[in-house]
Amino acid sequence: MRPPRRRNVSLLLYALPVALAFVALLFGRYGGGVGEAFRSLFSSGTGDLLRSLIFHVRLPRTLAALVVGADLAAAGAVLQGLFRNPLVDSRILGVSSGAAFGACLAILVSGSAVAVQTGAFFFALIAVAIVLAVGWRLGATPLVLLLVGIAASALFDALLGLVKYVADPLSKLPAITYWLLGGLGGAQWSNLAPLLVLSTLGLGFLILARWRLNVLTLSDDEAASLGVRVRPLRVAVVVAASLLVATSVSQAGMIGWIGLVVPHIARAWVGPDHVRLVPASAALGAAILVVLDTVARTALPGEIPLGILTGLLGVPAFLILLVGYLRAKGAAR
């Protein structure tokens, strides 16, 4: 892709999401603005409503934004490397479609938040299981996984269509539509545990194994000639990335573009070496989603679905990256 400028992943990059998250906590529709929020954060009074709002409503939501952003961007970065294709994003393996179907099915039959989260996660796992079971038999090459992933996506998209078709257009269908647009409005302390635990596992694996991920960008024969058992490694990475996508979609619905665009920005910044790329993508994804979620919950009197925002910003960002890439290749005038 773009000629990489190999800056070291400075402390700045990791400080960025933390700093932005802190600032995000100060923004909100309730209260007298940023200054008052800042004062109440450090006041000692216990009965402060604003302070309680910050800790019990904004903090879990901001945390969820950080983690979901990191998950989607890291999964996208790793999958782009694994598929040796910079146009791949975190939806590629059918995980998102599986999760969407599961969530909407849960809305149809139950509607409770727990059911939706569980349904999404459960069917996301079924989608990965299908991709891996079929893909492994066919050799588990990137091309096979890509094609089986497309098939799984199509299957669950069709099933999702069925759910929408039979859903009550007055009560259920709007809820389904709204969920599909994505958003972090449902994030509370009581339902964050799965996201935090599974993200720690998935991100932990990818970050620990990040040097080895470079080998996956080589052809299978080349990787094998370096003594690496490619197929088990690839499956492990697919499982870890799928875990991240599944848990993110279960928590936040369909949020596109983060998993495609953020890895590109990170790659332009720190180069393609996964040693820096994986942490940089995660940090950048976290930072960007925190900012977008703050906009989503404060810009208008009503909440803007997050998936709409990521789409509106992701498309021009993607085109800018594309132009830069073509310029670097000397193909664009």
Place this chain on the structure above:
Amino acid sequence: MKLEADRISYAYRRRGALSLRRVSLTVETGEIAFVLGANGSGKSTLLSLLAGMRHPAAGAVRLDGQLLDALTPRERAKRVGVVPQFHDPVFSFSVEETVALGRAPYVGLFSRPGREDKLAVERALDAVGLTALRRRPTTRLSGGERQLVWIARGLAQGAGCLLLDEPTAHLDPQHEHGLFAVVRRLAAGGAAFVVASHHPGSALLYATRVTFLKNGAMLSSGSPAETITGDVLREAYGMEFLVVTGSEGERAVVPRLRSASAASTGGSSRTGP
């Protein structure tokens, strides 16, 4: 270091046609063994068997007397390296990062290259003369430089034997010579090379021994002077060649441009001028 194929046979499909039939080849430290033959004669297949990527249906590949298949992939990778024919990297890894991948057999799943690995990378870059380009993305190298990067990766692997699949396929004469000058220097410094090639002329210049393949079987094997003759070349490529000797004793292979019928009556091998 001695890598030896002992009458190996191989079929891509079980009970399918043999792509290699009882082929033998030996290469030792200091040697540059060329494998020549027409397209589809089995050169790449032979290389992949020598690399341990495929397993012979009959016969054996041995490394210093030990069965190659008995080694773990990791142990094998520390001793035999492969420079593939095609490498068109999707991502712009730097020269240094690419060569560092050669340390994969030494670095655990959850760790990163350490001091020793970095030293090995430095030495490998130095050995092929790429130290100055270490931070350049491999996507912005010339074809010849790219080949050197992949050779350096094999050196960083610690491999005493490197298998090169048509390394000069896309190189101009100057870069081809530059590449083989490096290969020669490395061979003299204690490495062994097997080179699959389409250029019998290169073999005359750089090989220490030559094996010709035709339809998966050995056509001829021995020193360049013994094997690269008009008869063998005609048999191998299905056309007429002259092997000529210049005024300084240098030898070259020249295709005969006369019509096939005339060529068949003429001498097949001749020294001149």
